[in-house]
Amino acid sequence: EDQVTQSPEALRLQEGESSSLNCSYTVSGLRGLFWYRQDPGKGPEFLFTLYSAGEEKEKERLKATLTKKESFLHITAPKPEDSATYLCAVQARGISSGSARQLTFGSGTQLTVLP
């Protein structure tokens, strides 16, 4: 069974204080790992897809990295508008060739950036 664990559950940072969010996963054959941002009362907003260990992707103050067991979302010099819940999800390979299973989500990290 695919499992995704995110830590910490909640994180409070001062504006400009860089930090990292962790996503540990167990999956039989990773097809892709996804990071989403979710604001209160809204649907998740797609941030990144990572495919293989060693891959990195960046977008503004965010950088996502991937190893064989976990992914990190690094936030550099965060601003209050970065406050949100960050969700990690994995997609595993399906049984038949070329198929994929559904996304398995972690419970998220609620990030609060104080001015």
Place this chain on the structure above:
Amino acid sequence: GAVVSQHPSWVICKSGTSVKIECRSLDFQATTMFWYRQFPKQSLMLMATSNEGSKATYEQGVEKDKFLINHASLTLSTLTVTSAHPEDSSFYICSAKTSGGWVDTQYFGPGTRLTVL
């Protein structure tokens, strides 16, 4: 690109009535759409997978007769909550899948807040 809309954004209804929620992919065709449910401070729970032109696949524990899903076109899927009860109150979110080669990326709608009185 890859914008998904939902309508309505919120709805309040009386117990026993049915509510329909629409999910549209605005700038791409989605052969597969997904319906999720999210309780406060919890992550997304997949309810069903909807493929255009075929019956939806429901996750274990989700009543297919209560949550009717129709995916009549490549850009529209609907979720109807039949005979709604207060315990059905939740945040319902749809997503649509694009196929970018090896990996399928899901883009989510803004969600629909259902409150059943």
